[in-house]
Amino acid sequence: MTAPVVAVQNLVKDFATAPGRVLRAVNGVTFEIAPGETLGLVGESGSGKSTTGRMLAGLIPATTGTVTLFGQTITGPHGPAHLAAVRHRMQFVFQDPNGSLNPRMRVRDAIAEPLDIKGHIARPDRTARIAELLDMVGLPQAAADRYPHEFSGGQRQRIGIARALALQPDFIVADEPVSALDVSMQAQIVNLLLDLQQNLGIAILFIAHDLAVVRSMSHNVAVMYAGALVEIAPRAALYAAPQHPYTRALLDAVPRPDPNRTRPRALAGEVPSMLNRPPGCPFAARCPLAMPQCHDTQPPLREIAPAHQAACHAI
Amino acid sequence: MTAEPLLSVDNLTVQFRTDTGWLTAIEDVGFSLGAGETLGIVGESGSGKSVTALSLLRLHATATTRIPTGTITFAGQNLLRLPSRALRRIRGGEIAMIFQDPMSSLNPVLTIADQIGETLALHQGLDRAAARRRAIELLDLVRIADAAHRVDAYPHQLSGGQRQRVMIAIAIACRPKLLIADEPTTALDVTIQAQILDLLRDLQAELGMSVILISHDLGVIAEFARRVLVMYAGRVVEAAPATTLFRRPMHPYTSGLMQAIPPLDADVHRLPTIQGSIPDPARRIPGCRFSPRCAEAQPTCRITAPSLVPVGPDHLARCPPRAGAAR
Numbered sequence: 001m002t003a004p005v006v007a008v009q010n011l012v013k014d015f016a017t018a019p020g021r022v023l024r025a026v027n028g029v030t031f032e033i034a035p036g037e038t039l040g041l042v043g044e045s046g047s048g049k050s051t052t053g054r055m056l057a058g059l060i061p062a063t064t065g066t067v068t069l070f071g072q073t074i075t076g077p078h079g080p081a082h083l084a085a086v087r088h089r090m091q092f093v094f095q096d097p098n099g100s101l102n103p104r105m106r107v108r109d110a111i112a113e114p115l116d117i118k119g120h121i122a123r124p125d126r127t128a129r130i131a132e133l134l135d136m137v138g139l140p141q142a143a144a145d146r147y148p149h150e151f152s153g154g155q156r157q158r159i160g161i162a163r164a165l166a167l168q169p170d171f172i173v174a175d176e177p178v179s180a181l182d183v184s185m186q187a188q189i190v191n192l193l194l195d196l197q198q199n200l201g202i203a204i205l206f207i208a209h210d211l212a213v214v215r216s217m218s219h220n221v222a223v224m225y226a227g228a229l230v231e232i233a234p235r236a237a238l239y240a241a242p243q244h245p246y247t248r249a250l251l252d253a254v255p256r257p258d259p260n261r262t263r264p265r266a267l268a269g270e271v272p273s274m275l276n277r278p279p280g281c282p283f284a285a286r287c288p289l290a291m292p293q294c295h296d297t298q299p300p301l302r303e304i305a306p307a308h309q310a311a312c313h314a315i
Numbered sequence: 316m317t318a319e320p321l322l323s324v325d326n327l328t329v330q331f332r333t334d335t336g337w338l339t340a341i342e343d344v345g346f347s348l349g350a351g352e353t354l355g356i357v358g359e360s361g362s363g364k365s366v367t368a369l370s371l372l373r374l375h376a377t378a379t380t381r382i383p384t385g386t387i388t389f390a391g392q393n394l395l396r397l398p399s400r401a402l403r404r405i406r407g408g409e410i411a412m413i414f415q416d417p418m419s420s421l422n423p424v425l426t427i428a429d430q431i432g433e434t435l436a437l438h439q440g441l442d443r444a445a446a447r448r449r450a451i452e453l454l455d456l457v458r459i460a461d462a463a464h465r466v467d468a469y470p471h472q473l474s475g476g477q478r479q480r481v482m483i484a485i486a487i488a489c490r491p492k493l494l495i496a497d498e499p500t501t502a503l504d505v506t507i508q509a510q511i512l513d514l515l516r517d518l519q520a521e522l523g524m525s526v527i528l529i530s531h532d533l534g535v536i537a538e539f540a541r542r543v544l545v546m547y548a549g550r551v552v553e554a555a556p557a558t559t560l561f562r563r564p565m566h567p568y569t570s571g572l573m574q575a576i577p578p579l580d581a582d583v584h585r586l587p588t589i590q591g592s593i594p595d596p597a598r599r600i601p602g603c604r605f606s607p608r609c610a611e612a613q614p615t616c617r618i619t620a621p622s623l624v625p626v627g628p629d630h631l632a633r634c635p636p637r638a639g640a641a642r
Contacts (some may be wrong), residue, residue: 044504046410094326152592182359182531187575187586194585209504216577216586236582253509255534255577259557263538266509270474 004032005203006056006090013064015049025051025248027227027282028065030289030301032120033169033220038197038204039237042211044250046225046271050175053207057092057173058083070170088118091164091280095176097156102112102149107134107159110208114166118230133162137192161192165200211254214238220307223247226271229301233308241266243310246283253297281313291315321400321492321525322371323347327385329363329370337381339368340524344385345623348542350492354531354559355540359572361596362546364529368497371527372406390492390624408438411486414610417478421470427454427467427481429494434488451485457514476507476630483514490522509628512539533576545569548604553624555630565632568605603633611636614637 013026033039053073055062068091072082091114094100101110108130112265115121115129130144137158144225148156157177164172176192178186190213197204211258214221215235216311222232223244231244242248249267256263269286272278278279284294294313301311327344329505330337332409340365348354358364369375371387373394387394389410406412413419422430425528427615431453432446454462457480470478486494496515500508501561512535519526528539536543536557541561543555545568564570574587591608594600600607606616613636626632 084368142333154592183533184359184577184585184589185578185592187588190577191585210577211505212579215611217582239579249506251579252506253581255508255512255532255538256579257533257537257561257573259537259540259561263509263537264511267506268510268512268574270476271504300580 001150002035004068005035005070006205007032007068008052008056009066009068011052011067012044012063012219013048013055013060017275021275024277029229030228031222033171033203033205033219035203036201036221038206038220041205041207042209042214042221042226043224044169044209044271045257046226046274048227048281049207052224053173053175053205056205057090058310059092062275063082074170080302087167088114088167089167089260090171090173091167093164093172093177095158095159095179097153097160097180098148100160101156101163102150104233105147105152106144107146107148109141110148110159111144111162111166114163118167129166132165132169133165134307136165136196137162138188141148153181154188157185157189158179158192159183161189161196167198168200169202171203171205173207174211177206178213179208179210181225186213193217211239211251222251224289226277227274228282228311230283230296230312231308233305233310233312237305237308243304243308244283244312245287245314247310249286277287281311287314298310320347321350321352321390323386323388323465324367324371325386325388325553326508327367327387328383329366329375329377329385330381330383331383331599332379333334335597339549341370341546342466343623344546344551346542346544346551346554351519351525353519353526353528353539353541354614355536355543357531357533357536357543357544358546359531359593361548361593364531364546365497366549367546368412368495368527368529371495372410372412373402377420378567379585395467398461400472403607404438407434407486407491408489409491410493410495411489411491412483412497413479413486413497413499415501417475417502418470420482421478423470426467426469427473429489430481431466431485438489446604449488450484453488454481456487456518457481459484474507476501476510479503479511480514483511483518487518487522487524491524493525493527494519495527495529497576498531499528500535501530501532508535515539524549533561545572548600549596550604551631552633553604553631555627559630563627563630565630565637566605566634567609567611569632575597 011029015023017023036047041049054060058074063256066075070086072086074083092143139158178189208214218235221235221238223230225246231247280295284290299311299313301309303309323501325345329341330339356364362588428447428450431450435446436443451466460463500511530536540557543557544551547568553569571589602617603621606612621633623631623633624638626638
């Protein structure tokens with residue numbers, strides 16, 4: 001098996017919210033992503049999916065645990081030096097293309113900024129690369145001279161993607177890249193990402209709350225709940241045979257565009273407070289299968305079928 | 316339906332003043348709604364679905380809004396001609412509204428008791444103690460646990476789902492005949508969205524009210540609405556019972572939109588898309604507003620604005636080519 005592009009092991013993130021109060025946003029997450037593959041990371045608000053993505057991209061330090069990017073451990077004492085060596089091979093695409101593009105920078109400069117930062121690039125090469133990138137993301141060449149506000153949300157996300165592709169990364173972390181877009185725009189961006197991945201062989205961590213979008217984008221899917229990874233599987237297995245009771249409840253809750261479907265009644269309760277979290281499974285309080293031990297010990301992620309793992313005492 | 320509908324909207328056009336002149340936000344919008352019925356309005360950004368909802372209660376700023384044509388008939392009276400005093404009795408009384416973001420619709424410095432009480436004092440003349448008792452009953456009705464204590468909480472002490480429940484409690488406080496819900500679950504997580512949709516459905520059955528649900532999410536619309544209007548760029552492009560619409564969408568925009576939703580139950584390699592972008596509302600598009608993006612557009616589509624025509628039983632679409640093919 002080829003070495004993974006990224007491997008995270010037992011990743012934990014604590015935020016100090018006040019003296020003596022600790023919010024554990026991510027609680028022991030482990031997974032890896034192979035070259036050219038997409039891992040969909042799905043979860044509701046506060047599940048820790050974005051925090052995981054940020055640690056993995058080196059944007060925020062991990063409290064404990066390791067992140068290995070292209071064979072370099074970017075966590076721990078030598079983390080910053082290792083991260084610097086591989087940083088250019090990994091890029092980030094954000095949810096809000098308005099917030100992530102400088103409104104006073106022309107599209108050409110926004111796209112070429114990673115090239116400019118990385119080092120000297122000859123003028124003709126820079127111009128050629130901008131043209132190539134615009135072409136790759138389906139924007140007209142005339143876009144280069146315009147400013148972000150002149151574009152629609154979908155087109156701005158294309159600019160954000162072009163910028164992420166500038167340094168020919170091997171790995172992209174995309175955090176809710178289509179959530180701010182209307183359905184008709186969302187489909188265009190999903191197709192663009194699928195095409196780029198197929199043509200360029202980029203590995204992607206695709207973070208999203210929309211289970212249908214994640215299915216269309218991902219090879220493997222990981223489900224997070226209250227900071228913990230509760231299930232991870234190849235997409236066909238996860239959607240056809242979800243094992244964790246939370247994954248099942250989540251899939252049941254998604255409204256389908258089918259008026260004849262009767263959705264099961266919603267799961268009661270809400271996500272537990274992340275402050276001073278109780279021991280045991282974070283889902284136990286809402287879980288239809290909960291047993292006494294679920295309230296005492298957090299179940300570990302274990303293999304329940306080939307390549308299919310779930311963290312549940314009851315299965 | 317033989318009885319008079321509860322609400323009927325006819326030929327409604329709403330314009331907003333901008334720096335460059337009057338911008339037509341919605342044009343020729345019409346529909347009707349019977350007692351106890353559920354209407355879904357679906358569309359993307361700029362389709363005019365929220366403008367339509369706000370117009371029903373005349374909630375647009377009067378100085379920058381004009382309504383050149385249209386009637387809104389609710390329980391026999393034209394809301395557009397009603398004096399403001401009479402309209403205020405209807406707002407929050409017979410017609411209530413809930414919005415997408417409960418945090419910005421609730422007052423952060425008042426307790427839940429005070430905010431529900433405000434509606435009760437205004438419309439039912441209840442005193443403080445009676446309003447508080449009624450507020451606790453209402454919180455029970457919207458399934459907020461421990462209502463007797465939660466009634467003294469401030470909005471920031473509640474979760475997003477609970478805040479939306481409080482908004483619903485305020486909305487149903489006066490037993491409205493019509494509830495307008497504008498993207499009520501869009502800001503919520505999917506498991507909480509399911510809870511709120513369950514609650515709305517239960518309350519509708521208990522109270523017998525009509526509901527207009529506005530959403531960009533075809534899944535939410537399919538699940539909740541009996542009849543559906545599809546809006547695009549300020550116009551209704553299709554209207555049909557939900558079962559008909561989802562089985563046999565007739566307007567190219569509706570069918571394009573349905574195909575662009577990634578399926579939850581199948582693996583795909585690419586999604587069918589609608590070409591182009593959602594138009595800027597300030598740009599006038601001659602003929603059919605969808606024609607620049609429509610794969611089936613004919614020369615006449617770009618010249619003549621189509622009207623909403625029957626394409627099947629109880630089924631209207633604003634697309635003459637498709638209507639012709641359906642006949």
